[in-house]
Amino acid sequence: MFKMVEDDEVDIVIAALNQDLGFLEEWRSLISRFHIIIVKDPELDSGLQIPPDFPSLSVYTRSDMEARIGPESLSLLRFTGFSTRYYGYLLSKRRYVVSIDADCVPLKDNLGRPIDIVRQHLANLTTPATPLFFNTLYDPYAKGSDFVRGYPFGLRCGVNCAVSCGLWLNIPDFDASILKSGKRNDRLVDAVLTVPKGTMLPLSGVNVAFDRELIGPALFSGLILAGEGKVRHETVEDLWCGMCVKVVCDHLGYGIKSGMPYVQRGGDGETEQEIQMERTMEGTSLLEVAVPFFQTMRLPQSAVTAEECIVEMAKLVREELGRADPSFARAADAMEEWVRLWRSMHTKQ
Amino acid sequence: MFKMVEDDEVDIVIAALNQDLGFLEEWRSLISRFHIIIVKDPELDSGLQIPPDFPSLSVYTRSDMEARIGPESLSLLRFTGFSTRYYGYLLSKRRYVVSIDADCVPLKDNLGRPIDIVRQHLANLTTPATPLFFNTLYDPYAKGSDFVRGYPFGLRCGVNCAVSCGLWLNIPDFDASILKSGKRNDRLVDAVLTVPKGTMLPLSGVNVAFDRELIGPALFSGLILAGEGKVRHETVEDLWCGMCVKVVCDHLGYGIKSGMPYVQRGGDGETEQEIQMERTMEGTSLLEVAVPFFQTMRLPQSAVTAEECIVEMAKLVREELGRADPSFARAADAMEEWVRLWRSMHTKQ
Numbered sequence A, B: 001m002f003k004m005v006e007d008d009e010v011d012i013v014i015a016a017l018n019q020d021l022g023f024l025e026e027w028r029s030l031i032s033r034f035h036i037i038i039v040k041d042p043e044l045d046s047g048l049q050i051p052p053d054f055p056s057l058s059v060y061t062r063s064d065m066e067a068r069i070g071p072e073s074l075s076l077l078r079f080t081g082f083s084t085r086y087y088g089y090l091l092s093k094r095r096y097v098v099s100i101d102a103d104c105v106p107l108k109d110n111l112g113r114p115i116d117i118v119r120q121h122l123a124n125l126t127t128p129a130t131p132l133f134f135n136t137l138y139d140p141y142a143k144g145s146d147f148v149r150g151y152p153f154g155l156r157c158g159v160n161c162a163v164s165c166g167l168w169l170n171i172p173d174f175d176a177s178i179l180k181s182g183k184r185n186d187r188l189v190d191a192v193l194t195v196p197k198g199t200m201l202p203l204s205g206v207n208v209a210f211d212r213e214l215i216g217p218a219l220f221s222g223l224i225l226a227g228e229g230k231v232r233h234e235t236v237e238d239l240w241c242g243m244c245v246k247v248v249c250d251h252l253g254y255g256i257k258s259g260m261p262y263v264q265r266g267g268d269g270e271t272e273q274e275i276q277m278e279r280t281m282e283g284t285s286l287l288e289v290a291v292p293f294f295q296t297m298r299l300p301q302s303a304v305t306a307e308e309c310i311v312e313m314a315k316l317v318r319e320e321l322g323r324a325d326p327s328f329a330r331a332a333d334a335m336e337e338w339v340r341l342w343r344s345m346h347t348k349q
Helices: A024-031 A062-069 A071-077 A081-091 A117-126 A212-218 A237-252 A277-296 A306-321 A326-346 B024-031 B062-069 B071-077 B081-091 B117-126 B212-218 B237-252 B277-296 B306-321 B326-346
Strands: A010-016 A035-040 A057-060 A096-100 A104-106 A161-170 A192-194 A207-211 A255-265 B010-016 B035-040 B057-060 B096-100 B104-106 B161-170 B192-194 B207-211 B255-265
Touching: A010 A081, A010 A117, A024 A104, A024 A117, A035 A081, A057 A081, A062 A071, A071 A326, A081 A096, A081 A237, A081 A326, A096 A117, A096 A212, A117 A161, A117 A207, A117 A255, A161 A212, A161 A237, A207 A212, A207 A255, A212 A237, A212 A306, A212 A326, A237 A255, A237 A277, A237 A306, A277 A306, A277 A326, A306 A326, B010 B081, B010 B117, B024 B104, B024 B117, B035 B081, B057 B081, B062 B071, B071 B326, B081 B096, B081 B237, B081 B326, B096 B117, B096 B212, B117 B161, B117 B207, B117 B255, B161 B212, B161 B237, B207 B212, B207 B255, B212 B237, B212 B306, B212 B326, B237 B255, B237 B277, B237 B306, B277 B306, B277 B326, B306 B326
Parallel strands: A010 A035, A010 A096, A035 A057, A161 A255, B010 B035, B010 B096, B035 B057, B161 B255
Antiparallel strands: A096 A207, A104 A255, A161 A207, A192 A255, B096 B207, B104 B255, B161 B207, B192 B255
């Protein structure tokens, strides 16, 4: 059912927040045939330790960022912490991008073989999404599923799937307030579904893939708290990005799938971190303002590409949220600068 | 987490389309402590064979229908075929109604014990639904789940859950065109989720439960094809009912959950039926007209109860769809008559 994807159509993007990238060894059999983009967090001083013998691997560091986009733009876009990966998204020239946090390793099947998340993400992205009507049997284009009786025939062709949001076992991706409970996620739900049109979701940057040609310019955040980005439970960048990309997908008629594939997440590092309650509260209150804004946002019909959508969205962010908190005004500036950069790098001559 | 439900707050409603109700034996351990309402299809001539020793069981037949609501109303409401069960819904006086098709038996766990669908339906109905924002970890109120990071705190209390749509293994509930493939559904997805606000779903009558106090008057169809109702793959009544109830839930601020529990469906009876292509095509084309109608329907703010919503909806059906096909005009008449009956039977004196 799904389109063949060539190996050279895929980029694996990894943000290096710590110097030791030994976790890549566990991914070797799944990702070594693809081009791998590693972006080193510009705030990380020490050199990277990367396992040898990945045949196609590019590493980008602060000096590359400065040479390519300049310190002023860099200070606005803040490619640091988990947002480091956006620099990799910007540089990718391939159709599909798969990005996983560096504290994740593959799940194993019953025979101890790593489960192929790239394959599953590509299956999600290369089969239609169905955001216009709910299918009770989940993604009808997934193996073993179909459209249930009564699913309108006119909607069965679906729409292009632009984003595939994977999940994780072990360390959950909860807010700081819940995280300390010591709860582990050991429940794998073998399903994929399309998030319906008009419904926002909390997109997590832990394990995500997207069709860069369809939606690439929308995969950027802009909303980053001061000091954010070293631990996921404080992060708002991916949540903001998720709402931006969902509004753009709804507007342009693309779908977002959520569910499989899973990765195995973290040791206990995340829960052992000191929780910065001040930062956590700041993120929470910004999101409480942002959610109804995104839920009711309407983009003009004149915006017909992801770039145009983000430019229009940045205007709305500045006008409607900018006064509520300077973080929003700064996010709007960053979104516009991102699109400017994107255009300069990707516009065909 | 979920509210205790007393046994006498639950009605099990079964439509008897065939005389042999021996399948109830398989349900005995799960349902015998509840009141069971059996409604005999008025088009069925032979007497019913019901296993003995269910302590609380009421049987209603054509003569009861005629005495209670009269032949004229009966001919309009057409409680026959799968729509027979609506008569049971009308007569129920308990808070929760669980209804399963007579070709379904319980799934068994690894020890051969039947899996308790009533318990799961009640868990779905007595915990909040979350239709206003998507939770990537499915129903956050289900055991073993929670809200994922970034789920807005202001929306975590959720809303009342009015309907729980269960699923089925073995014989799938596909349209006639797919059904003949011989495909079986053997994939159980261990999840429940809320269908987001604004998204329609193909509600199946195979395995469904609802909170009668919240939404009872909306659980009726009115759209029934001539001769429909003996085999599910021709049925449109539950699909129409599902779109009505979804619009009412969205309007009144209630949620609909879909997923667990599963039942084991059918022998091979359904697929061996001759497919009536004419009836199938008629149903399909009516739904193609009805879906966009329901997707864009807005009920007036003055409608604040399920009864009022259905009355308003009937008007819209007559005005906007009535000319397209006489089946719609008849459905509108039936919906109004249903509410009139409901009020006469349930309004507190």
